[in-house]
Amino acid sequence: MQSNPNIKTWTPATIVMVALILLGSGVALYRMLYGLGAATNMNDGYPWGFWLGLDVLGGVAMAAGGFIIACAVYLFNWKKYRPIVRPAIMTAFLGYLMAVVAIFLDIGHPFRLPHPMFMWQYHSVMWVVAMHVIFYTTTLALEFSPMLLERLGWEKARKAVGKIMVGAVIFGVMLSTLHQSSLGAVFLIAPEKMSPLWWDTKLPFHFLVSAVAMGLAMVSFETMLSAKFLDHKVDKEIFYGLARGILIVLGFYLLLKLYQLFAVASPNMAFDGSVEGNMYLLEMLVGVLLPIALLSVKKYRTSVSMLFSINVLVIIGVILNRMNVCLFSMESYTTWHGAAYSPSWKEFIVSLGIISLGVFLYKMSAKHLPLFSH
Amino acid sequence: MALNRRDFLKFSAGAGLMVTAGARPTQASPHGELSPEAVGILYDATLCIGCMSCMVNCKKANAEPGGALYHRETAGTIPYEYPENGDPIYDAPQRLSAHTLCMIKAYNGEEDGPVGKGSTFSFMKQHCLHCLEPACVSVCPVAALQKQPGTGIVTYNKDRCFGCRYCQIACPFGIPQYEWHKASPSVVKCQLCNHRYAQGRYSACCEACPTGASLFGKVKDLREEAKRRLTLKPGETYNYPVKRVDGNERTEQVVKKYVDHVYGMDEAGGTQYLFLAGVDFDKLGFNPRITNQVYPDFTWDYVSHVPALIATLLITGTVTRIATQKLGKKKNDAEKGDAA
Numbered sequence: 001m002q003s004n005p006n007i008k009t010w011t012p013a014t015i016v017m018v019a020l021i022l023l024g025s026g027v028a029l030y031r032m033l034y035g036l037g038a039a040t041n042m043n044d045g046y047p048w049g050f051w052l053g054l055d056v057l058g059g060v061a062m063a064a065g066g067f068i069i070a071c072a073v074y075l076f077n078w079k080k081y082r083p084i085v086r087p088a089i090m091t092a093f094l095g096y097l098m099a100v101v102a103i104f105l106d107i108g109h110p111f112r113l114p115h116p117m118f119m120w121q122y123h124s125v126m127w128v129v130a131m132h133v134i135f136y137t138t139t140l141a142l143e144f145s146p147m148l149l150e151r152l153g154w155e156k157a158r159k160a161v162g163k164i165m166v167g168a169v170i171f172g173v174m175l176s177t178l179h180q181s182s183l184g185a186v187f188l189i190a191p192e193k194m195s196p197l198w199w200d201t202k203l204p205f206h207f208l209v210s211a212v213a214m215g216l217a218m219v220s221f222e223t224m225l226s227a228k229f230l231d232h233k234v235d236k237e238i239f240y241g242l243a244r245g246i247l248i249v250l251g252f253y254l255l256l257k258l259y260q261l262f263a264v265a266s267p268n269m270a271f272d273g274s275v276e277g278n279m280y281l282l283e284m285l286v287g288v289l290l291p292i293a294l295l296s297v298k299k300y301r302t303s304v305s306m307l308f309s310i311n312v313l314v315i316i317g318v319i320l321n322r323m324n325v326c327l328f329s330m331e332s333y334t335t336w337h338g339a340a341y342s343p344s345w346k347e348f349i350v351s352l353g354i355i356s357l358g359v360f361l362y363k364m365s366a367k368h369l370p371l372f373s374h
Numbered sequence: 375m376a377l378n379r380r381d382f383l384k385f386s387a388g389a390g391l392m393v394t395a396g397a398r399p400t401q402a403s404p405h406g407e408l409s410p411e412a413v414g415i416l417y418d419a420t421l422c423i424g425c426m427s428c429m430v431n432c433k434k435a436n437a438e439p440g441g442a443l444y445h446r447e448t449a450g451t452i453p454y455e456y457p458e459n460g461d462p463i464y465d466a467p468q469r470l471s472a473h474t475l476c477m478i479k480a481y482n483g484e485e486d487g488p489v490g491k492g493s494t495f496s497f498m499k500q501h502c503l504h505c506l507e508p509a510c511v512s513v514c515p516v517a518a519l520q521k522q523p524g525t526g527i528v529t530y531n532k533d534r535c536f537g538c539r540y541c542q543i544a545c546p547f548g549i550p551q552y553e554w555h556k557a558s559p560s561v562v563k564c565q566l567c568n569h570r571y572a573q574g575r576y577s578a579c580c581e582a583c584p585t586g587a588s589l590f591g592k593v594k595d596l597r598e599e600a601k602r603r604l605t606l607k608p609g610e611t612y613n614y615p616v617k618r619v620d621g622n623e624r625t626e627q628v629v630k631k632y633v634d635h636v637y638g639m640d641e642a643g644g645t646q647y648l649f650l651a652g653v654d655f656d657k658l659g660f661n662p663r664i665t666n667q668v669y670p671d672f673t674w675d676y677v678s679h680v681p682a683l684i685a686t687l688l689i690t691g692t693v694t695r696i697a698t699q700k701l702g703k704k705k706n707d708a709e710k711g712d713a714a
Contacts, residue, residue: 037554044471044551047542075691077698108537108552108559115536119516125673126540127515128680170691177687178680185676189509189544192663204676333661337548338469 006231007367014363017356024353027346028105036108039346045339048326050347055102055354057183057322059095061207062315064215066092066140067176074169080241083234086147086371087226088219090362092176093140098358100137105350125185132179139172147369180211187325193333195276196265198325206256210287210318213249216242217314222362224308230366236304243307246314247295254288279320279328287317406506406643406668408593412526413566414504414646415577415588416596418603419658420630421614422497422587424478428579430465432476432501432564435578440569442475442530442562472553475564476501476579481657496653499588501579502549502564503638503645504528505669510541510550512670518561526593526646527568532560546642546664566646580617585627591619593646600636600648603629643668 031039042049069088072078104110116130142161149158184207191199200206220242226232261267270277270284291313300306327341334340365371436443437452453473456462467474476499483494508528511519518535521528541550541561553559567577575581580590589596599619606612608631616623630652637649641664649655656662 033557035555035557035559036552037556043554044542044548047539047552071691075694075698077702108539109535112536115516115534119534121515121517123512123670123674123677124515124540125677126513126538128677130515166695170688170695173691174684174687178683182676182680185673186540187543188672188676189513189669190546191667191672192546192661192665193543201672201675336661 003368004231004366007363009364009367014360017360020349020352020356021360022353024350024356027349028353030346031105031350032110036106039344039350041341041344041347043339043341045334045337046327046330046341049341050327050343051102051106051351053323053326054319054351056099056106057326058319059099059102059354060179060183061211061214061318061322062218063092063095063099064176064180064211065219066095066143066215067173068212068215069219070143070169071173074166075173080235081238083372084219084223084238086373087223087232089140089143090147090365090371091218091222093137093144094358094361096133096137096140098354100133101354101357102351103133125182125188129179129182129186132175132182136172136175136179139168139175142168143172147365147371150370151368177208181205181208183207184325187329190330194325194329195269195280195332197261197269197276197280198329200260200264202256202260203325206253206260209249209253209256210321213246213253213287213314214318216245216249217311217318220246220307221311221315224304224311226366226372230363230372232366232372239304239307240302243295243301243310246310247292247301250288250292250295250314254292257284257288275331276324276328279324283317283320283324286313287320291317408506408644408646409524409526410592410594411524412506412593412646413576413591414526414593414596414648415566415580415590416600416619416648416650417499418587418589418614419496419498419649419651419653420632421585421627422478422499423585424480424497425584426465426478427582427584428499428588429467429474429476429478431578431582433465433474435567435570435581436475438569441567442565443473470500470549470551472551472555472559472562474551475562479659481653481659483653483657494653496651496658497587498651498658499579499649500547500549500659501647502528502566503547503642503647504566505642506644506646507642507668507670509544509546509642509669509672512673513540513544515540522568525566525568525571527566528563529565529568530561530563535561537561544669546661546669548661576618583617586614586616586623586625589615589619590617593648595619596648597636597639600639600650603650604632604634604636606632608632640666642666 065088181204184204454465455467551562580588606629638645
């Protein structure tokens with residue numbers, strides 16, 4: 001097979017992305033040489049900052065589309081979604097690679113990243129998370145490999161991978177389900193710091209369900225973009241199906257969140273004008289209530305341009321949720337503790353660079369790999 | 375942390391659905407277990423005169439090789455923190471930091487009132503509480519933080535640590551601090567002068583305390599001492615031990631009024647640092663939302679379900695695949711039949 005001639009490598013958007021990647025790499029190098037204190041505004045009150053909230057927690061949630069679509073096609077046998085299996089797996093693979101880059105930069109000793117592999121401490125959720133990242137990224141590499149092998153023309157290897165593909169998908173679905181919920185479980189240890197608007201023993205389940213909504217929205221969003229810019233022809237029925245999925249999952253998520261609000265926290269907390277309350281309302285409005293309201297109208301549910309906006313809302317809403325859990329839920333505690341945090345421009349630049357790298361690699365694989373052939 | 379029977383039962387318990395993984399705090403163990411050899415500190419705020427000898431001595435002792443503030447590249451220097459706009463005369467840290475393991479602060483309830491008078495004034499001493507069931511140890515993915523068997527001291531191994539800073543999120547008391555300014559950073563926390571026991575010495579803050587406010591000893595003795603003090607009546611005199619609870623030094627003091635509580639007896643499952651004061655503990659820098667719950671249980675209730683969840687998900691996945699394939703084939707055959 002040949003590279004797709006309909007996708008031009010150098011467009012204005014690509015030039016901007018490459019510039020951001022170079023800029024981000026420069027700041028990342030600065031961080032490697034001078035440390036976290038020089039590059040970020042993180043401090044002892046806010047040991048986890050913007051990188052962890054956006055690139056790691058948000059990035060991993062965005063990657064959820066990979067396991068959901070693989071599950072729908074390979075396990076549920078919903079053949080309709082076959083055209084988007086490869087892009088979804090590609091997104092998940094890139095999402096995890098980007099998350100690994102962010103973790104690499106975020107931890108104090110980047111080159112000790114493999115430590116959990118041979119220093120086991122299975123009581124730690126962080127260790128469980130680390131294992132999931134390692135295994136799932138490997139699994140995703142395997143699920144992605146047919147695209148590369150096809151391009152290289154290595155038929156034997158391609159067939160060998162094809163034989164274990166279903167096993168890899170089952171393994172991947174298991175890992176991903178647990179990884180998404182384990183990221184929520186990380187925060188179970190901080191009940192006395194977090195606002196009850198988020199902290200609950202069911203936080204892992206909240207993370208899983210919101211990641212499913214995010215994953216569906218992300219797959220739909222990027223498929224729309226690649227239909228417009230990357231020469232990918234898809235049936236509109238796929239978007240409608242994904243939208244129904246988002247509506248169902250968000251509806252269930254709303255029930256979970258309402259139970260949390262009334263049974264664990266109290267509604268006053270959301271409306272007391274505090275930072276936590278306002279952030280909670282914003283997250284719920286953007287990511288849950290508005291999308292549900294819009295998706296309930298059949299006219300909007302069957303309009304691709306409207307669905308595009310809804311997807312963006314869901315994506316932003318779930319990212320807000322991760323930011324809230326990671327940063328804003330501890331606002332009262334950290335203020336009482338005398339700490340404050342707002343990300344430095346260097347943190348923004350690195351995050352932008354990481355996201356640009358992901359999008360750039362996606363575009364390059366659309367051009368050079370059989371990403372959209374099925 | 376050893377895997378005890380309770381852990382094992384939970385670990386092997388076959389929980390089916392994801393929902394059940396929504397961990398619920400258990401009532402199985404209200405306390406952590408106290409080793410009879412465990413050592414700790416009893417801080418009595420009513421005896422503290424705020425001289426900060428403990429802070430200075432802590433820095434000196436921990437800047438020596440083996441100490442929690444020792445670094446090869448800065449060996450021989452003591453990390454004093456001087457005021458920003460002042461002469462570098464006094465060590466004057468504002469809060470715990472990568473340079474300060476132990477901190478004396480003052481609470482004055484009547485802002486306009488005379489300092490040091492009345493029942494609304496108190497000093498407080500902050501450093502690692504060496505929990506019986508430490509959250510930091512349970513969350514550390516590489517076991518850099520460990521609870522020493524016997525002494526129960528929570529130690530830190532900087533060569534294992536890869537810098538995820540989960541311990542800072544987990545510690546309910548906000549104790550671990552990070553060397554943000556370094557390209558090769560470590561976590562910094564009080565290790566109860568673990569490096570000095572081999573030399574026959576003990577926690578530097580207690581060695582330097584002139585009034586007996588910081589008292590070193592076995593936790594079981596310190597607990598007894600603390601409970602005994604709560605039975606004393608204000609105005610009586612009491613022969614307070616100084617430096618070590620099992621030592622010979624004593625000082626006779628008039629007993630002041632105590633709040634009827636020993637902080638650290640039950641908090642976060644119990645700690646090896648005990649605190650007596652004449653002012654409510656909520657006012658002395660302790661987060662009032664900290665309960666007596668054993669912290670590692672919060673996450674263990676999730677982690678212990680993971681093996682069962684792995685098995686459940688793998689089986690469900692396989693069964694679903696087989697079932698849908700069969701159904702698909704049947705449907706195909708039926709369609710073919712129709713066509714024929």
